Amino acid sequence: SVNPDLASERQTASFSVEKLTTLLDGGVEQTRMRRMVVEAIESDPVFSRENQYFQTQNERYEAAVRKAVHLQKKMHEMGWTENGPEYKYIYRALSGDIAFLLHRIFMRSISVLGSDKQIAKWIPLATQHKLIGSYAQTELGHGTYLQGLETTAVFDAATQEFILNTPKISAMKWWPGDMGRSATHTVVFAQLYIHGKCYGIHPFIVQIRSLQDHSLCPGVTAGDIGPKMNFEHIDNGYLLLKNVRIPRENMLSKFCEVRPDGTYVRQGSQKINYFTMTTVRISLISDEVLTPLMKACTIAIRYSVVRRQSKLKPGEQEAKILDYQTQQEKLLPQLATAYAFHFINDYLQELLNRGYREIQRKNFDMLPELHALSSGFKAVITQHSTAGVEICLRACGGHGYSLLSGLPSLYTKILASCIYEGENTILLLQTARFLIKCFMAVSAGQPVPPSVTYLAAVKPGKCPAKNKVDFLSPDVYTEAYQHVAVRLISSTAAKLQDLIQSGVKKHDAWNHCTVQLVQAAKAHCHYIAVKNFAETVEKLETKAGIQKIMKHLCDLFALHGIFSNTGAFLHDGYTSAAQMDMVTASYLDLLAVIRKDAVPLVDAFDFTDKSLNSALGSYDGQVYQRLYEWAQKSPTNQMSPAYERYLKPLLHNTLSKL
């Protein structure tokens, strides 16, 4: 039965939860299919995550391999294919708890970087899992900066082979998933040398383990890099190569080729590579970032209406903690953020699809804008969502700290997203570079891509709001965000120019301005996110209460951003001190309004209890019973040798000299 405190929250929903779920999924058919896939996966005991929180690293790894192998069978049974519409729901249904994710990256890199001949040779082998692939780019001493990689591949014309080497310890490949224990092959990025000349970084297919007995190939040292904050199920690995020879044909040669005589040939445009990076950054947002944030909101908000603490009114029952303004102020902005990012993700996906169509027509004009937006939003979304999950965790007090709440593992998993596929600070600086360039172009009267045309329409002036209700107008707050973005971008551009004109070298000037540049890039993304949310709300259908509640969330998202960064909006007097008090008042009013729909808003995310895997966040709200039952299953409650070995002598006072 459902806990009455949770049940009562659902009776007063101002909108149709099912309609909102459909909106989030993108249509009735998508919702149906997602539920079907989730049901098929969750009803299969091999995919159970029931004991996950009690397992060791070795057990987690083994389970992930077992699931990956079983998934092949399952897909066959269900008639699902990697290109089918069901595929994208599988990962969500598994909560990512599966091995061989890098195997797909291995295949994708061959498809993108390999010649037709190479694709024909390797892809069928990989598809049938005759081999297991990984992708070895980062090294112990090198991450973001690809040119700095130290692994070498020297061409030996006599044998028509490349000789791969790890010249020093910092050059050891480090971190690649599936490489520590599983992979038989990997794509190694190395500095190519022909006749003593370095041609830069190129990709090579290297076999690292025997296909017969899985032992390491001659010259290869590989293993697991040891325990991490999360991803215990993935064998992130290290790889040391000593005079490992591979045939000339193993260099992936769609764009660059080494001929038998050692001639180096470049062919085609590498721009498509940028597009791949962009695709990867955008594709991780949904599964790796939004899903954990939405799960954390679901757990924390449901728990906050079940948990009662202290009294709000004397003589009454203890209050639900969600009725405290401070608790609302922690959780509801995270909920609004989850919705805002869901819609910005839709926007980015659409942009990406358009970009893809253009590229098919050999038009690469959209690439710089796509690159800037994907970099900036990857950074902003991962950072805010990670912070959001952590807030949810801490908002659950002591019980949030238990692994059984599900929140610690959501947090440790999402926070990795701030680092992989581009470290966030570096990505923001890439966005900033684009913004500065566009600002210069605008100042010179040249055309710029659509997302930055606002830089041309600089309207000096003041925020027109006269009372707190005015701040519920999307025009008012969107313009305030725009103003801040323009101010930060233009002032940083001016600062850069000043430095350069005063004789500072360009790169030094850039480094001097990087703190400001990062702020400018964030302001740009924040503005686009607010604007996109407001425009999305505008287009929603008005029936079933959906538009109304989304408008509230949009307002909250926008005002929360102003409230937590008042300095940026007060600076230069665009917003006055009195107006800032209005923002605060409107913002706090909104918390109380959204509070009423908080539970339906997380119900709409439509996570099953199995997928939440949380003693605090289940749909029925039977928090305490579940916590007690789960705790009893803990291995620490089996008899421990510690008593006989240490406690007994201690208690029986047989330790000397106490």
Next chain:
Amino acid sequence: AAAMSVNADLRKERAAATFQPELLTHILDGGPERTRRRKEIEALVLNDPDFQHEDLNFLSRSQRYEQAIRKSSLMVMKLREYGIADPEEIYWFKSFVHRGRPEPLDLHLGMFLPTLLTQATPEQQDRFFMPAWNLEIIGTYAQTEMGHGTHLRGLETTATYDPSTQEFILNSPTVTSIKWWPGGLGKTSNHAIVLAQLYTQGQCKGLHAFIVPIRQLGTHEPLPGITVGDIGPKFGYDEMDNGYLKMDNFRIPRENMLMKYAQVEPDGTYVKPVSDKLTYGTMVFIRSLIVGDSARSLSRACTIAIRYSAVRHQSELKPGEPEPQILDYQTQQYKLFPLLATAYAFHFVGAYIKDTYHRISGDISTGDLTELPELHALTAGLKAFTSWTANAGIEECRMACGGHGYSRCSGIPDIYVTFTPSCTYEGENTVMMLQTARFLMKSYTQVTSGQQVTGMVSYLNDLSRQRIQPQHVAARTVTVRINDPTSLVEAYKSRAARLVESAAKNLQTELNHRRSKEDAWNRTSVDLVRASEAHCHYVIVKLFTAKLAEVSDAAVRTVLTNLCLLYALYGISRNAGDFLQAGILTNAQITQVNQHVKELLAVIRPNAVALVDSFDFHDVHLGSVLGRYDGNVYENMFEWAKKSPLNKTQVHESFHKHLKPMQAKL
């Protein structure tokens, strides 16, 4: 030879420092003699083979518990053998043995024994204290329940007096009343001090403490009527058997109620306690420990991140030149140096609270408790402020180490998971902030009704003066000198005053809407928390600034002054809205502040490594491959990884179980 093996980058950094790190270490320790003694105790532990063990990162939770309990029992024995009795020295010893981690006897030593001393009658002390001192009795302190934490009055466990047998009958009437979280309760303890609602003669007399045996002496099996166990895996605290306890009609003799203050007579008559202000003192003391812990945990994270940033090279700053140390990037400095400054600030705040506490506890015995309410209110907020800041700061340090920070070998994940619960325990932070706010509101009301207030809130007295002289605000604007810490203290003071006043006014507005007091308070609580934060921030800047005058060495004073300025200016930069909105600083001044922050980053850069060396964490205590004193990061990451459990066999068993059959089938 030892010097030769230090990474060249770190050697260069240390050679370039403008001050002697040992001198700063002495200041942090409270004098050269304290430093010497700390290192002496450190050596006692580190040179003792009994305290060696495998890297904990490679052990399962049960194994970690086992190691901890092994070390704890040895620790108790050796502390007595060495005659270490000073609380701070015990703390050091324990911290070196357990490398900053909690351990299963924490509550026995830190709560069970002290509670016996303060709340037990002489007869009870005779019965329990010596056995507990000798660890025949191991106890814990069972307060929180599954459904109840911060709000003590809400606890549901009952102790009903039965005069016919002269016993209390203990019960956990609901699932939510099950005792949950007490450390050492799950597997270690055989006794617990249980907080329960006392019922006698049909009436509830509120919460009282009872000594409850929970496990059979000899067999360690739970006693009939007792259900006890471990609450399962957590984010951190792997060494600690946090436990649950459910009691079903469990009877204990009347004499097991701690009766130094309140009493139940044999016939069931309840005797009220005389009021007890001492509990205030205990809370202040524990919170001062948390402030100190915030400083230490953040210092450890900074040490790791800054040393690693000096060793790590990445990308290109100048075309054609080798990859620079990542510590040379402005963005990296901007992430780390304000945190370094914060760690120093918190050290001084922790020391201040501890000193003040000791001074006032002297007063307690002589009966002068006038300062206690303010200190109690202030430490609540400072506990919350410092633990929140450190919590976020540790994560920023980890993020600043990129991918390798995510590996457990960096040590930062462990610091984080061990530290983060301090935002919740000993008073949930938001609740703590609101306690401070309550005091601020009370002080504000006093001032508006014409009374003067004293201590850290005395700036509120100025508010009434300002109303008489409205031009004061404008006059204040131009007087802030951003290079002068004393002047910045004034700026923070104005901000605090403004936010306290604004919260008080908003609270009054809510009350004027004829809302109940509680409702009005709740509807103002976001403002109230902001006011408390501003107050705490002011206190910290003030204490840091005051510390500078005490530093005699000129070189050390210069670096500390720069850190203090960075701390104060960065805080202004990040909260610029507050200073702008109140008219304390102008737009132009904020721009200057932002600029000056960046200049200070460059000024502090050459001393960054020396400043973390001054924290003087031993490598064993630091527990980090990235933060090693010698900077030989990469070699040691490889050595560390080779010990990973997944590497125990060359071919993992999963290959034979799963991979091979799959490949055969396809």
